[in-house]
Every structure is written in C-alpha cells, then in structure tokens.
Amino acid sequence: MTATSYVAEWAKYFVVTLLVEVAVAAPLLARSEPRWRAVSAVAFAQLLSHPAVWFVLPALGLHRGAYLVVAESWAIVSELVFYRFVFERLSWTRALGVSALANGASLAVGTLLG
C-alpha cells in the first residue's frame, strides 16, 4: 500500500468517525447550544484528534495495546478540552462524558468495520 492509499484509508475512517461522533455527541451538546453549533464543534474536534491518531502517534512505536490506550486517551482528552473551551457552560464532567461516549461509540463501530 502506498502512502496515498494510506491517506485514502484514513479519509474513509475519518468520515465514519465523524458520522458516529456527530450522531452521539451533537445531541448531548445541543441541549444548551444551537444544534448547528454543536455539530460544527464535533466536526472540528475530529479534525483536532483524528489525524494525529493516524499520522503522529504511530511514530511512537508502541505495541498495539499501549497504542490503543494512548490513541483513545488522546482522542478523549483533546476533544473534551475543545468542547469545554467552546461551550462555556459545559462542565468538565459533562465534557468528559460526551467525549468518552462519542469516542467509545466510534471505536466500537470502527472495530466492526475493520
């Protein structure tokens, strides 16, 4: 597989992740914010977390188990911080809940598709 097809593979799973996380996180965030704002925030959060997981973290050379934990922790933490900063009224606990739930769902779906 070439680097180009690796990028194409990433793009495919990025779309999957985006759809799953928007479906899970946006309704939870939209309780106190306009829906379009929630959807946009979730989409931007994916841009923040997903490329690093595919293109940066593999360079750490971790074994698979450790890599999974690091990658998912990065995804959860980066997104919860982003949500917390975007939505001022969102508590840290709720931001954690939204981020963990959305990433857990996308990981589960990715497991099925993979």
Place this chain on the structure above:
Amino acid sequence: MAKRIIATAAFALGSLLGLGTASADGVRPDACWTAGDPCDNAPGPGPGVCAESTCTSYGPIDCAGAAGQAGESGSGNSGSSGVCLGDRRYACLLCLPGTAGGGGSGGAHGGGAGTTGGGKKGSGGANSEAGGGAGAEGGTEAGEGGRAAEGGRANARAGSTGAVGAAGRANGGGAGSSGGTVATSSQNSGCGCRVGRADDERSLAGFMLFVGLTALGVSRRRASRARGLS
C-alpha cells in the same frame, strides 16, 4: 428524558457491538496474525504472508531492506530501509518498499559489472581495457566506456529479492569478473496484513462507553442537586 433515551441507546449500541465482536470469537474475519497465514489484502505486489515478528506489533515496524549482496569481486550497496506505517484501530501494518541496492563495482580485471535494477552504473575494472558497465535493465546509468556487455537483469520488485546481475562480458582485457549485486528491497512479506484481536478494542470501547455514561450521570446528578438547592 432525552438524555436517558440517549444513554440507553448508547448502552444498547455498545452491548450490541460487544456481542457482535464476541460472536466472532474475538477474531476479525480478515485477521491473520498467525505466522504463515496468507494475507490476500496485503499491499504491495502479490499476496503477502503474515510473519509473526512483524504482524504482532502495532506501530511502525522494522522492515529495512537487507544489504545488497556483493558480486564475486564487486561490492554492493545496501538497499535502503522500507517505511512502515501502522494505522490506528485496524492494526494494518504497511510497508513501503525500500529502494534496490546499488550495482557492484567492477572486477579487478576485465570488463565491467552487470548491474541490477535500480542500481547505478557498475564501475569499470581497474585494469580494464574495455571497461564499462553492463547495460542493465532498469539501471539508471550505463557504465562508462567500452561496449556494453551483456547486462544483468534487473529484479527489483518490491518485496522480492533481486536476482544477481549476470556478469558483464569483458571486451578485451582479462576475464570479466562478475559484478552486480543482489538488489534487495524491503522485506515486505509480513507487512500489510491486517492483524489484531477485536477483543482488545471491544474491551476498550466498552470501558470508554462506561466512563462516558458514568460522567454524564454524575453531571446530571450535580445539575439536579443544583436545581434542587436553588
């Protein structure tokens, strides 16, 4: 109410996914982590074979090309390393092929060496009257001077070992020693296999869903308490 519905739906989804992956006995259908398993979805030329030493790791893996093998009296350059990529959740290890090893230097007497694919010119022999490298299929440069002798055939496909270039025939001078090197590219077999145990990911996904639901529950209780106090 809406939150409770969402939480219930998420829990049901997680359970369903967990059951789905469990029914596969913790193994993805296309997984091939056992050494020797064929791996039809391997990138690169032809089907791959899972090598346990590479497929069990998850991140970048070492798939450096082996050093070029010297010809009889020449010396080969080593192939450059391949590049490995490992993706996030799907445990797909990919190797990009390294470049072929360079051609060997010519023998001490006689004609130049045949070079192998991807290699550069073989330099002429020290005492060569008719020096010169062989024309090499796939080579980047012909040898200097002399008539091209019978060229070594290139075989620099990624993932396979190049054949030794045939000896350049000397045109004059002493007997041509066989130059040429074995052009090696990266050890691509074993890379590109999908490998992984879905139960690791299932467990982690379940844990993340649990953390998420718990955090939402705590947040909700706090909010209710705050409303009650006010």
